[in-house]
Amino acid sequence: MNPEGELEAIAAEVAVCTKCKLHHSRKHAVPGEGPANADLVFIGEGPGFHENEQGRPFVGAAGRFLEELLASIDMSREQVFICNVIKCRPPGNRDPQTDEIQACAKYLDRQVRAINPNVIVTLGRFSMARYFPNVRISAIHGKASVVMGRLVVPMYHPAAALHQPSLRRVVEEDFALLPELIARSQQISSSEVEPPTDPEQLSLF
Ligand code: URA
Ligand code: SF4
8 A cells, every 4th residue: 555545544543443441531533644755753652632632643732842843943743744652542641551552553553664754753751662662761862773774763752841841952952963863864774674672782873
């Protein structure tokens, strides 16, 4: 299937998905949005109140900050694909649970495979953990690693930066690295290799 068709198929499946208990309380599932040929994919945590109301990712306060961060590198949300680890809102915005993340993982993996971006930015620790299990975000934020032929760059979640003013500068500085990383990522072979499971083996780019 072509990438657009696959993204539409995933969105349609997510809209009626009952694979985990979050389907009971959601108003709208939030599959994610953006161009199928995006170079850059952002992966957040999960829908919050506003996302659940609208069925769109990052449309609340964290989304406004994400848009500001994108503007700081002369980009806009229309140019990138934005999605989350879990597609339905956890009640009261609690953290996603392991069984929910596992139940939803196939959708995210299929989205990434369809888009085949050069660079993935993980926002917060839950999306980071999909690529770097057992690593602390304070140790690797802003550091790009090659995972399965693409660059993955962990960053703090914009919502964390809104709650913790000292993180704001850190997120802004990490974002400022992106244009250079996107440019350099074109050189990486797109050959798919198994992701390293041992964080010590990750090659920092
Ligand atoms: N926070 C997230 O992680 N994702 C959203 O879509 C909105 C807020
Ligand atoms: Fe399905 Fe994911 Fe929603 Fe759970 S969070 S119901 S697995 S789409």
